[in-house]
Amino acid sequence: MVEPIGSRRPPYLANLPFFMKIFILLLLGRNVVSHCKISRCNSAYLAATENIQGPKQNASLCEALRSYSVCTRRTARTCRGNLAYHSAVYGIEDLMIQNNCSKEGPTLPPRPIQPGPNQPGFASPDICDYEKSFARLHGGSPAYRHCAAFGDPHVRTFSDEFHTCRVEGSWPLLDNHYLFVQATSSPIVEGSYATGITQLTVIFKNMKECVDEKIYQAEAGDLPAAFIDGSVNGGERPGGSSLTLHERTSGRHVEIHAAYIGTTIAVRQAARHLSFSIQAAEQVAFSFTDEQDLQLCVFGCPSDQRVSRSACCPQRGNVTPEVARRLCKEKLEVDDVYFQSCVFDVMVSGDANMTQAAQGALEDAKAFHPDPKNIHIFQMDKGLRLCSSSFFHSLLVVLVLELGL
Template identity: 65%
Template sequence: MGTPARFARPCRSISAVLLLEMLFLLLFCRHVSTHCKISRCNSEYLAATQDVRGPSTTAAYCTALRSYSRCTRRTARTCRGNLAYHSAVYGIEDLMIQNNCSREGPTSPPWPPAPEPNRQSFESLDICDYEKSYAHKHSRPPAYQHCATFGDPHVRTFSDEFHTCRVQGSWPLLDNHYLFVQATSHPIAEGSNATAVGKLTIIFKDVKECIDQKVYQAEIGDLPAAFADGSTNGGERPGGNSLAIRERSPGRHVEIRATYIGTTIAVRQAGEQLSFSIRAAEEVASSFTEEQDLQLCVGGCPPSQRLSRSACCHGRPDPAVEKARRLCRGKLPTEDVYFQACVFDVVTSGDANFSLAARDAFEDARTFQTDFRKLHIFRTDAAASPGGSPLLLLLPVAISGLRSNLYTSLFTGY
């Protein structure tokens, strides 16, 4: 991808340069439809300007911009509703004006058609790299889903529902053909209905071509950077390194990457509770039978186990609630469900460390949630039917103009 220096030489508008650079990033972040060929136009422009030097720099850039414009016109029909396409058209026009480029003039010859892929190379592809295998099979990258549990515990399901649960004892978060994840909860205070996860067990099931079965266990005060057998990968099989564990922060944060199933897991400890976050390929997350019907990441908490967060923190003035709200405002960017969960946990537990759990869960969501519009969930308990699923409002972040939208989605994750 291009560097700021290369674009800055012939341009007087930093905003136009920033716009195109953000566009190039967007094109490699899987937001472009496989039918829209705007990424090819981008690649042609980068190749044409890669080695531009000397006094004829502006003329060379004008030639490349005219070619870029011609390429976007050829793909206009299939890219009509594509944000990256419209951003490219806007950026090209801006740069042509800034460099006094005429619309008529020489253009670079188009690239020759891409050669047909070698079928034999597909067959020799490492089957323990899920993303590559899926992309070759389907001609598109896989879709991903995110689930998490933290604090009370609160559960964010793969379908972006958000529940607060009592669930004392052991409950499965996941139970499919590839993974089994069990969380064991305990009361966070004597006589309280609120609970927290004190133990996590994660089983990576045997996949003949790639890994041996591996078990990971974490408890309060014991967050190991290895599997139960002491290993840090998937074993001696050829694809053993497609499962790997590493310590991101000693005693606080462990990350497990399972590239053979397109999955990344984060396990954290904050105070006296553990949290779990996962980004899993959609195909993997849905690979279970009817008998494997109890999974908190799939169906959320059973209705009988759900708690209302408004019971502790709304409708009456309370110094403890206001103190918790101030603490949580310092940890989270907006008053969404992560903020509500933070306030609930700090009030019911009396432990300020629970605000760190909410912050960490939000950071994991920002990393694992592939659709930034679903990062924040806004919900009021008044809108939820008793014992039923909550009303979820998946709100896109407010935008102000095309540049703001691109900058927000690419660099802040909101």
């Protein structure tokens, strides 16, 4: 029987037993938990093996399987308990055995986020405009992700998970092919377990078609209106204007627009500390290798760096729980995670100005989050009255903040 056009199966599937064909179709399914990105690995594998044929068929398949394996390891933290993830891991191992693939060896090169000058579809006016390039190649608009770090610090990840962290010292918020962002934190007050961001370093890596490498560095009390070389754009490259720095409020709020990678970053001064927010094209946010596995925006805070469930909100000075709630209510109307973070920050610091951190983070979320309905995704029951004078309520605050309830 002649197969319809477009239905021909790749040769490496043709001779598999029926149950294995069903298994592969299931593991390539895209109905997975939203936080787990195994569907991205499945799609990349399917695309890589769609047209495998010829004398190097087996070698190419093994490269694709090793790349598939690397991708699943990268998403392991967010896919625990996900059936599609565990099916993929099992399926990869089985297919590697069937095709005599070694676990060590070459993998597929990463796919570029934009076409280069020698690739089909290249159009020089678009190469340094991510949205135009994406629309020309794929149609429509790219997907975006939002991450923020503010206050204690509290971290909202690209997957809308929420952690309150210790992270004293320097920790990477982002570390991918295009961006490196590092935050340095120190105790909010002497002897406190709570820390705040005192320094931020943002590195836009060299992209030869568009921009020179540019570094932005801010310290608490010093929010520059330029990159460290004194410039406010991407340099002398043809696409230098696709990276621009803008001072929104002198000494308080800076925005950096990187059109060539579909990214916008906001850095704010809040009380005596810094805040960071980003909107990044999804393809950029997740463009990293297996070795780049420590990124607070991607994986959240390591479990040993999250605020202990048994410690919260010691009163400092005259800032009682009631006072903290009243101060935060003046800045934040919704009793969501930003409001509870505000209460937490004001109480652990004793500083009424710490309300600025949550307020600025919420403003950035409204501007940067791709889904307005999910800005208040952590909204809590109106009946809860958190951070009261009782130990139980103080403990409950940390549980809500740490678990993202």
